[in-house]
Amino acid sequence: MEKNDDRLHHLWRPYTQMQTEAPPLKAVRTEGAEIFLDDGRRLIDGIASWWTACHGYNHGHITNAIKLQLEKMPHVMFGGLTHEPALDLGQRLANLLPGVGTDSALKHVFFSDSGSVAVEIALKMAAQYWRNNGQPERIKFVCFRHAYHGDTMGAMSVCDPEEGMHSHFTGFFPEQILTGLPRTQDEINNFSKFLQRERRSVAAVILEPLVQAAGGMKFHEPGVLRSIKAACKANDVLFIADEIATGFGRTGTMFACEQAEIAPDIICLGKAMTGGSISMAATAANDQIWQAFQSNHISDAFMHGPTYMANPLGCAAANASLDLFRTGDWRSQTRKIEDHFRQSLAVCKSLPGVVDVRSKGAIGVVEVSDGSRLSELKKYFVSEGVWVRPFGDIIYLMPPFILTNRQLSYLTDTVSKITRFWSKL
Numbered sequence: 360m361e362k363n364d365d366r367l368h369h370l371w372r373p374y375t376q377m378q379t380e381a382p383p384l385k386a387v388r389t390e391g392a393e394i395f396l397d398d399g400r401r402l403i404d405g406i407a408s409w410w411t412a413c414h415g416y417n418h419g420h421i422t423n424a425i426k427l428q429l430e431k432m433p434h435v436m437f438g439g440l441t442h443e444p445a446l447d448l449g450q451r452l453a454n455l456l457p458g459v460g461t462d463s464a465l466k467h468v469f470f471s472d473s474g475s476v477a478v479e480i481a482l483k484m485a486a487q488y489w490r491n492n493g494q495p496e497r498i499k500f501v502c503f504r505h506a507y508h509g510d511t512m513g514a515m516s517v518c519d520p521e522e523g524m525h526s527h528f529t530g531f532f533p534e535q536i537l538t539g540l541p542r543t544q545d546e547i548n549n550f551s552k553f554l555q556r557e558r559r560s561v562a563a564v565i566l567e568p569l570v571q572a573a574g575g576m577k578f579h580e581p582g583v584l585r586s587i588k589a590a591c592k593a594n595d596v597l598f599i600a601d602e603i604a605t606g607f608g609r610t611g612t613m614f615a616c617e618q619a620e621i622a623p624d625i626i627c628l629g630k631a632m633t634g635g636s637i638s639m640a641a642t643a644a645n646d647q648i649w650q651a652f653q654s655n656h657i658s659d660a661f662m663h664g665p666t667y668m669a670n671p672l673g674c675a676a677a678n679a680s681l682d683l684f685r686t687g688d689w690r691s692q693t694r695k696i697e698d699h700f701r702q703s704l705a706v707c708k709s710l711p712g713v714v715d716v717r718s719k720g721a722i723g724v725v726e727v728s729d730g731s732r733l734s735e736l737k738k739y740f741v742s743e744g745v746w747v748r749p750f751g752d753i754i755y756l757m758p759p760f761i762l763t764n765r766q767l768s769y770l771t772d773t774v775s776k777i778t779r780f781w782s783k784l
């Protein structure tokens with residue numbers, strides 16, 4: 360990017376102090392695991408464009424599916440109309456989501472265009488479920504410290520206000536019930552008692568299963584997830600799993616909920632759903648939820664409908680991505696990445712200032728005690744030819760699954776090299 364390109368000041372940038380932060384780099388092309396810049400440099404992408412490009416960039420199978428759909432029908436409204444790509448995708452997700460084949464199957468899919476909106480839809484669906492069931496006062500949500508569920512109003516309300524980056528807006532959105540993630544048996548028991556006490560006002564509990572991602576890449580064991588789901592069931596509170604970051608293979612299984620052998624009542628999907636090609640998201644619900652919206656009254660209908668709902672290009676891209684999951688090698692790729700992270704990031708553990716090193720599936724994390732100077736490291740990663748963006752108190756990797764062994768080693772070598780450099784600063 361030329362420093363004096365004065366068109367830049369027309370553009371807002373995300374979570375960026377535009378006056379002081381370095382200007383953005385200008386990307387001109389992507390391919391495989393790489394981003395090509397206008398000055399000829401190429402970067403290995405260690406974070407898959409905000410965790411979306413799971414099969415690598417420009418995968419021919421996905422781009423072809425989009426091209427074919429583009430010539431037929433790039434978009435048509437979803438009110439009163441439907442189309443093959445949506446019918447196909449809805450059925451395929453229903454046959455893939457946690458709980459398939461049981462009464463808890465998530466068979467009913469609402470398509471939208473971004474993760475935050477998928478979360479808004481889940482919250483509205485849960486609240487209206489209780490309204491339709493004659494309990495309209497159940498409109499509160501229970502959420503957890505380190506949660507991140509998106510940037511829109513309802514989604515912000517269920518984020519950790521500090522870690523979720525929304526502390527400026529306290530008071531602007533409804534206040535929810537924020538609590539620590541219950542991990543020990545005692546904490547689980549207390550959590551269950553708390554749900555029992557509050558159940559008359561609570562619509563649902565919302566959690567990112569196994570990995571709380573943007574709120575600090577915090578992991579929890581499948582047993583914790585299972586206990587939280589059990590506490591919800593025991594107290595007749597709905598459970599929403601936000602798998603926008605964890606879904607589509609990232610934790611080593613198709614969905615993180617599978618590792619706890621649970622099915623939520625409502626699931627949110629986004630990010631890697633189209634393999635990093637087009638914005639597309641979904642919220643799926645089980646039969647119990649769906650049935651509460653079936654009646655002779657329009658007032659029981661679910662009150663939501665984005666303009667670009669079920670965009671055919673997005674559905675075609677998501678279907679093509681699912682083809683790749685069906686035929687591809689993602690299980691062994693994510694296992695290989697997990698093993699590699701575990702072995703090669705371990706060297707960071709003993710460095711001064713590093714408090715934890717952890718990995719799960721294709722996620723590798725180095726956590727430090729004081730993150731105040733971490734974001735300064737971005738430029739060093741770029742000068743090493745790597746696209747990695749530390750935030751908060753972590754340096755993390757969430758690469759495309761298709762990395763070559765050389766690219767994978769280069770990424771982790773660079774993370775250890777720069778962490779070592781940082782620890783001497």
Ligand SMILES: *Cc1c(COP(=O)(O)O)cnc(C)c1O
Nearest residue numbers: 473474475507508509601603604
């Ligand atoms: C990214 C993310 C969202 C928000 O998705 P957008 O597409 O950015 O709106 C919500 N929940 C989780 C867990 C996420 O990681």
